[in-house]
Structure formats: structure tokens, C-alpha cells
Amino acid sequence: MRPVYALGAGAHPWGKWPEKPQLQLALEAMSAALADAGIVWTEVQGLVAASSRFEGGMGWGLHANEVVQAVAEQGIPCINVGGACAAGAIALQTAHALVASGQYDVVAALGAERMPKGFIPRPPGSADDRSDNDFLRWVAMGATNPAYWAIEARRRQHEHGTSERTLAQASALMRRNAGGNRLARYRDPISEEDVLASPMVADPLHLLQICPVSDGAAAVILGSEEFVRRSGKAAVRVAGCAVGSGQFGDPARRIPTISSTVREGVAHTSEVTGAVRAAFELAGIGPEDVDLLEMADNSAWHILAWPELFGFYEPGQGDWMLEQGKLAIGGELAINPSGGFLSFGEATTAQALLQVSEVLWQLRGEAHGHQVPDAKVGMTAVLGLGANGGSVILTR
Amino acid sequence: MGKAAERFVVEGLVEQTPAGPRLIGSRCRGCGTTYFPQKASCPNPACTDKAPVAALLPDQGTLYSYTVQRYQPPPLFRMDGWEPYLLGLVDMGDGLQVMGMLTGVKEQEVRIGMTLQLVTEPLYCDDDGTAVLTYKFTPAGTAL
Structure with a gap:
């Protein structure tokens, strides 16, 4: 594995944002992360989204594909990972592996969520029996x-x-x-x-x-040593x-x-x-x-x-x-x-x-x-x- | 007893025996581990047989910890005359801890370590009048 660095991060403030679709939260977090890293979309070589919360893949979530289709159609790999409330960590792990392997130099990990109110209920679609x-x-x-x-x-x-x-x-x-x-x-x-x-x-x-539960979005951009040097920011290593x-x-x-x-x-x-x-x-x-x-x-x-x-x-x-x-x-x-x-x-x-x-x-x-x-x-x-x-x- | 129709909140969780209700779990024929509810396989990584068979759990256990559910849970939960209730985590022996509602005991009387007896009680009545039961735990000696 080669060293991997955190080039930048961005987040949309947490809260209740009924007027903003999930995609909008994601785009704002990504824009902030890109600015923080001092790069532009065309330099992003892969996007990993934390996209699902529940066993069986049900529930809320946002796909990386929706993000690139909205803002940067450039053929990059879009990887969508589940893992419930840990999905963001699994997205980061995946982005890290993609850079550490040497296959890509800049990969972003993203999570965006709009939560329903109150106690988190059971998602639809699973079986009503004792196996669940x-x-x-x-x-x-x-x-x-x-x-x-x-x-x-x-x-x-x-x-x-x-x-x-x-x-x-x-x-x-x-x-x-x-x-x-x-x-x-x-x-x-x-x-x-x-x-x-x-x-x-x-x-x-x-x-x-x-x-409580909130709406929010955050993105972290990982990259190679060359990119962190170019950014002029402090080299923070994963x-x-x-x-x-x-x-x-x-x-x-x-x-x-x-x-x-x-x-x-x-x-x-x-x-x-x-x-x-x-x-x-x-x-x-x-x-x-x-x-x-x-x-x-x-x-x-x-x-x-x-x-x-x-x-x-x-x-x-x-x-x-x-x-x-x-x-x-x-x-x-x-x-x-x-x-x-x-x-x-x-x-x-x-x-x-x-x-x-x-x-x-x-x-x-x-x-x-x-x-x-x-x-x-x-x-x-x-x-x-x-x-x-x-x-x-x-x-x- | 037995006049009105009854059913459990879900099939395969509780068996009514002549000596009272028992939880239906699984015991793995390979490694001997006990599970609740019944398992399709055995998650013990060291077990090579993976052969769970249905097994009745003991009808008593000791209270490991507890809380009070103060707010009404989302709609999948149903209870006639809703009011806050005690929820316990009960050690059934063999390393198995089971969660369930407590009944017949006041919050200030609950003690970690107390012996509890498995019982069944109706949670609500269906639209057709069927009493829908769940399992609960009550201080041992008070079940009758």
C-alpha cells in the first residue's frame, strides 16, 4: 500500500432542511470538499457513496451515480456501499483502498442523508416473520x-x-x-x-x-502524496x-x-x-x-x-x-x-x-x-x- | 381459558406446554450453543456442523438489566391501553440473554439479579376479537 492523504473535506450544516433535496445537500458538501482540497471535479477519479442504512439494502440513501449525473459526467467509477450508520466509514475505507492500491490518485467518499422524524421505524420490504x-x-x-x-x-x-x-x-x-x-x-x-x-x-x-436524527451531508477527498503536495495544505495522512x-x-x-x-x-x-x-x-x-x-x-x-x-x-x-x-x-x-x-x-x-x-x-x-x-x-x-x-x- | 380466540404476535416464538409457556429457540447439535429465536444456521465460526434444532428454553431466568419504554413505539408495535412499560434483559443460562417486557412488577421493585418467570399476556385485541399475545417476564412465584 502507498501512503494516502486527506486532501480536503466539506460538510453541509446538520439540521432539518425540508426545502433541500438530499442531492442538494450532497452537492454542497462535495463543492465544499473540492474547495477545501483545492481541486476541481475533473481531477476526481472515483466517487464512493455511503448509500444505504439497513440490512438487505433497504432504506434511505444516495447513490454516487446520482451525484455525477447531476454535476460531472466524466466516466469515473461510482461505488455505492452499504453499512447502515457505519456506511460512511466503509465508503472511506473503499476510497482509501482505491488510492492506496495505486489505481487512482484522487477518490472522494460522500454521505448525504435526510432522515424521517422521530424514532427510526422499520424500513419497508422485509418479511413479517420471526426470521426478521x-x-x-x-x-x-x-x-x-x-x-x-x-x-x-x-x-x-x-x-x-x-x-x-x-x-x-x-x-x-x-x-x-x-x-x-x-x-x-x-x-x-x-x-x-x-x-x-x-x-x-x-x-x-x-x-x-x-x-436525535438530522439531515446532513459530508464528503472527504483522499489522494496520493503528489496531490497533497500540490494542494499546499498540511499533509494529513490516513x-x-x-x-x-x-x-x-x-x-x-x-x-x-x-x-x-x-x-x-x-x-x-x-x-x-x-x-x-x-x-x-x-x-x-x-x-x-x-x-x-x-x-x-x-x-x-x-x-x-x-x-x-x-x-x-x-x-x-x-x-x-x-x-x-x-x-x-x-x-x-x-x-x-x-x-x-x-x-x-x-x-x-x-x-x-x-x-x-x-x-x-x-x-x-x-x-x-x-x-x-x-x-x-x-x-x-x-x-x-x-x-x-x-x-x-x-x-x- | 381458551374461550376467546388467541394467537401470538408472531408464529414460532412461544410454545404453550401443559406446564406453561416456553420460548422456542435453537440448540446447535454441533457446538451446543443455544439461540433465540430459532436460527437457520449457527453463527459460531468454530462450529463445523451448523446444525441448529428447535429447543425449548428454560422458563426462568435472572434479570441482567432493564429500562422503561416511556414513549409509544412506532405503529408496528400495538398495545391496547398504551402506557409506559418495563423492558428487561433476562439471562436464561448458557450465555443466552433475552429481551422482553416485564409484567406484575413496579419499577421501584425491579432489582438486577431477581429471578423471573416466563408468562404470556395479551398485548391487544385484533379487529375480529382475537387476543394477540406476547411473552413477558414476571417475578418468580407471582406467575399464578
């Missing part, structure tokens, strides 16, 4: 996504004594980070009291402790890039299944921890080298638990790290300086690419208003339905 987990969880018990996260959070309270206040502090930190990020949807500061006063959705998680799927025996309460078969010694959320470990190996670094982590905080529980799962510190230590301010911008390990999913709301297929965009801007020192001081190594981690995990490490 997403059918079962609705008809047999009405388990919404936050219920799964709440069950994890409740168990953490039991095992580690995590307090309601600490869980509230996680949300407050995300909102504080988002305050300086023009791309985030929710930027007003919130206190722990605000979090605890928000409606209970699934105990112990309140409304302000679970990620030092590690990996995707993974789940391990047998994983104890995670995996949406939308209604059971887990748990085996001793198997990592929790193994699809993500596996990708993180693989990314570390490729980059030849470890958790101690990372300045910032952009991770999928679908709930406040994730902020506490995920860095522990990745080996940043011991299980149960996340509470103390948060309470001591060590996870804030300027702390030991900045978690989601962007504001995270809790402040953006999830635009599924676009989310992992927004994470990589954020890390790129952080490493260039361009994360105005929410900059991690002297950031040199940044990592992303994301989880998608169907036990998809992805992780990317950028270094400068």
Missing part, C-alpha cells in the same frame, strides 16, 4: 433504539456505580463542544440540570442524552483505516436483535473495537498517542463506555475522566470536540464522514471555535446496524 429481528423487536416488545442504550446504561450503573449526574455531564460536555462548531445543529449550552429536567425516554436516559463486523459471543445488546449469545472474553461492541484495534495496528500507534477521538455517541452512555472498550482507560474509569475534565477540549483525550451525535443528530450515512472531516480540520488547526490544542493524531469510531464497525486514524 427488526419485525420481532417491534411486534413482541416495542423496543426502540434508546431502550437498547438504556439497558446498557442501567447495567453500567449497576456495575460501576455511574450516577445520573455523570451521565448528564456527558451531554453537557458535548453541547459545550458544539457551541463553537457552526456545523452542529444544537449549539446552545445546557447544564446537567437541563439534561436531568428533560423528559425521560428510556430510564436512565433522558431526551438530552440520546441522539495512518489507519479499518472496518469490521461482529464477533460471536459479543455481549452488546445489538439493535435490532432481541437476544445475545454471550461468551466469556469476547469484546463488547466487537465490530467497532475490532476496527479500532486494526486501525491502531495499521498506524503503528496506541491509545496513548491519540489527541482526539470522534466517536458515535448515540447516547450519553457511549461517551463513558466506548473509550474504555477501545483501551484508552480501564472499565469504569470513564466517569472519573469525565468528572475531572480530562475528556474536554484541552484535556488528556478530547472526546467529540465537534459536539458529537448528541449535538448533531444522526444523519446516518453521512455521520462517519463528518467525523473524519472534523479530525482533518482539527489536525490542520482549522477547527475554529472548538480547536483541540496542537492536535497531531485523531481517531474516529462508528457503529452501524447489522454489526458494522469502522475506525479511521489521521496523523500529521
Whole structure:
């Protein structure tokens, strides 16, 4: 493999944009990414789109083909990858492979999403029988996504004594980070009291402790060393890039299944921890080298638990790290300086690419208003339905 | 009992035995792993036989964790007289954890580690009057 660099990134601000079609969100993100990379469409040699959210390929999504047909019909390969909420990471992995192999010099990865309101319902088209987990969880018990996260959070309270206040502090930190990020949807500061006063959705998680859904789009352009030199920008390298799927025996309460078969010694959320470990190996670094982590905080529980799962510190230590301010911008390990999913709301297929965009801007020192001081190594981690995990490490 | 028509929310999930309801899972004849619901194959990568056969799960388990579903789920879920309900994750032994609604217990009485008994209860009545049942868990000793 030859070295691959992040040439540029662009994003459409997250929010609700009923007047803008998904394609428009995508085109604006791509235009911003091209400008950021200092290149034009004719230099783009391939486009990978994170295009689908669900097992079986159903759901929402945007195809790379729609984008080039709208804006640049130039014969380039258009690759559309699924992977649910991890699709953006899989798109980046694919774009990375295309450049690393030497076949192409500039490849863009893109995700654009307009989400339906409220709890994410089951997509149409699958079988109404017991072979379909997403059918079962609705008809047999009405388990919404936050219920799964709440069950994890409740168990953490039991095992580690995590307090309601600490869980509230996680949300407050995300909102504080988002305050300086023009791309985030929710930027007003919130206190722990605000979090605890928000409606209970699934105990112990309140409304302000679970990620809403949003519309958004993000694009990242990868390229060879020659292109990053030409751009005149800081050379930010994709030092590690990996995707993974789940391990047998994983104890995670995996949406939308209604059971887990748990085996001793198997990592929790193994699809993500596996990708993180693989990314570390490729980059030849470890958790101690990372300045910032952009991770999928679908709930406040994730902020506490995920860095522990990745080996940043011991299980149960996340509470103390948060309470001591060590996870804030300027702390030991900045978690989601962007504001995270809790402040953006999830635009599924676009989310992992927004994470990589954020890390790129952080490493260039361009994360105005929410900059991690002297950031040199940044990592992303994301989880998608169907036990998809992805992780990317950028270094400068 | 048995006067009004009854059916389960989905076929093949629960068996009514003379001794009470049991969840229908699979046990792999190759590696011995238990699954719920029934599996078409065996996802244990080390298993070379891949031979799951239908198996009834134990009718009791211990509560591993729980939450309260405070908001009404999207329309595929149906329940007469909707109100928030407890959802539990129950350890059925052999490493198998099963999610389900809890019944016959107040939120403040729920304890992780408590022993729970499998029961069935109607969720709603169909338009033709058929009672549609699901499985639930209730504190052991209170099921009768």
C-alpha cells in the first residue's frame, strides 16, 4: 500500500432542511470538499457513496451515480456501499483502498442523508416473520433504539456505580463542544440540570442524552502524496483505516436483535473495537498517542463506555475522566470536540464522514471555535446496524 | 381459558406446554450453543456442523438489566391501553440473554439479579376479537 492523504473535506450544516433535496445537500458538501482540497471535479477519479442504512439494502440513501449525473459526467467509477450508520466509514475505507492500491490518485467518499422524524421505524420490504429481528423487536416488545442504550446504561450503573449526574455531564460536555462548531445543529449550552429536567425516554436516559436524527451531508477527498503536495495544505495522512463486523459471543445488546449469545472474553461492541484495534495496528500507534477521538455517541452512555472498550482507560474509569475534565477540549483525550451525535443528530450515512472531516480540520488547526490544542493524531469510531464497525486514524 | 380466540404476535416464538409457556429457540447439535429465536444456521465460526434444532428454553431466568419504554413505539408495535412499560434483559443460562417486557412488577421493585418467570399476556385485541399475545417476564412465584 502507498501512503494516502486527506486532501480536503466539506460538510453541509446538520439540521432539518425540508426545502433541500438530499442531492442538494450532497452537492454542497462535495463543492465544499473540492474547495477545501483545492481541486476541481475533473481531477476526481472515483466517487464512493455511503448509500444505504439497513440490512438487505433497504432504506434511505444516495447513490454516487446520482451525484455525477447531476454535476460531472466524466466516466469515473461510482461505488455505492452499504453499512447502515457505519456506511460512511466503509465508503472511506473503499476510497482509501482505491488510492492506496495505486489505481487512482484522487477518490472522494460522500454521505448525504435526510432522515424521517422521530424514532427510526422499520424500513419497508422485509418479511413479517420471526426470521426478521427488526419485525420481532417491534411486534413482541416495542423496543426502540434508546431502550437498547438504556439497558446498557442501567447495567453500567449497576456495575460501576455511574450516577445520573455523570451521565448528564456527558451531554453537557458535548453541547459545550458544539457551541463553537457552526456545523452542529444544537449549539446552545445546557447544564446537567437541563439534561436531568428533560423528559425521560428510556430510564436512565433522558431526551438530552440520546441522539436525535438530522439531515446532513459530508464528503472527504483522499489522494496520493503528489496531490497533497500540490494542494499546499498540511499533509494529513490516513495512518489507519479499518472496518469490521461482529464477533460471536459479543455481549452488546445489538439493535435490532432481541437476544445475545454471550461468551466469556469476547469484546463488547466487537465490530467497532475490532476496527479500532486494526486501525491502531495499521498506524503503528496506541491509545496513548491519540489527541482526539470522534466517536458515535448515540447516547450519553457511549461517551463513558466506548473509550474504555477501545483501551484508552480501564472499565469504569470513564466517569472519573469525565468528572475531572480530562475528556474536554484541552484535556488528556478530547472526546467529540465537534459536539458529537448528541449535538448533531444522526444523519446516518453521512455521520462517519463528518467525523473524519472534523479530525482533518482539527489536525490542520482549522477547527475554529472548538480547536483541540496542537492536535497531531485523531481517531474516529462508528457503529452501524447489522454489526458494522469502522475506525479511521489521521496523523500529521 | 381458551374461550376467546388467541394467537401470538408472531408464529414460532412461544410454545404453550401443559406446564406453561416456553420460548422456542435453537440448540446447535454441533457446538451446543443455544439461540433465540430459532436460527437457520449457527453463527459460531468454530462450529463445523451448523446444525441448529428447535429447543425449548428454560422458563426462568435472572434479570441482567432493564429500562422503561416511556414513549409509544412506532405503529408496528400495538398495545391496547398504551402506557409506559418495563423492558428487561433476562439471562436464561448458557450465555443466552433475552429481551422482553416485564409484567406484575413496579419499577421501584425491579432489582438486577431477581429471578423471573416466563408468562404470556395479551398485548391487544385484533379487529375480529382475537387476543394477540406476547411473552413477558414476571417475578418468580407471582406467575399464578
